[in-house]
Amino acid sequence: MAARLTKLLLNVMIQRSLGAVKVVMSPESTVGDLIAAAVRLYAKEGRRPLLPMTDPADFDLHYSQFSLESLNREEKLKELGSRNFFLCRKKPNEAPVDASSSSSSSSLAVASSSCSNQAEKVSKIAVPWVRFMNFLLKLIESEREREREKTLSKIRAGPDGGCCVAHGSVKIMSRELLLIL
Structure with missing residues (x-):
């Protein structure tokens, strides 16, 4: 009988923060769940610098701070292949992605983080x-x-x-x- 994962320990480094937030979650949880849990835990622990907003829709999750593309919010954690992530804030002018109101091709274009836009400018x-x-x-x-x-x-x-x-x-x-x- 194969051992089944019941919980995952995930490290989420938040932009401009000194240490990673350690989050324990189910493998069936999604990237969106991880973003919400990491933001909630960061605010609850009173870490510095304080987050200007605590709405999970204002953040994107990446594999690392050098990754330009953000992860799909609907993807399961067990399918990601990593336990270390980087959370950064979206730009204020960037609208949150609502998959139910847009087509999948346009939502993919909007879903990519502002990091790629910044890289192009640089x-x-x-x-x-x-x-x-x-x-x-x-x-x-x-x-x-x-x-x-x-x-x-x-x-x-x-x-x-x-x-x-x-x-x-x-x-x-x-x-x-x-x-x-």
């Missing part, structure tokens, strides 16, 4: 900065190259059999002939 801003930083790195490297060429000196044999030193822009020909001043 990537649009970041691309010009990356190009600018690349330009600055190339500029710095070319300046270093010019400075290195200026500081190189070459020792040559003098006409009287002695040595003379040539200064200025000298290309590296042989390491034995170069002195760095």
Whole structure:
């Protein structure tokens, strides 16, 4: 006879909070039930920072803080494959999803967390900065190259059999002939 899970211990990290909320729930519970339980427990324990609102519909559950897509509220906990989650607040302008009033394709588009929208905004801003930083790195490297060429000196044999030193822009020909001043 196979052992059957009766309860799950789940860790829910809430955005900007220091520690995870530990919630014990039935495997048959849904993601929406977990969100409601985690928010209720967080408020009951009086954790800091205080949540600006305690309505579970204002929050989304993710596998981690780096996951852009939120979990489906109707999915069973036993089907998720993880026991650690991240709870973050939805944006104020984002309407809660009501599956009974919309088609499944439009609800999936709205159900994805605002995290994906934020990631798109950041990537649009970041691309010009990356190009600018690349330009600055190339500029710095070319300046270093010019400075290195200026500081190189070459020792040559003098006409009287002695040595003379040539200064200025000298290309590296042989390491034995170069002195760095």
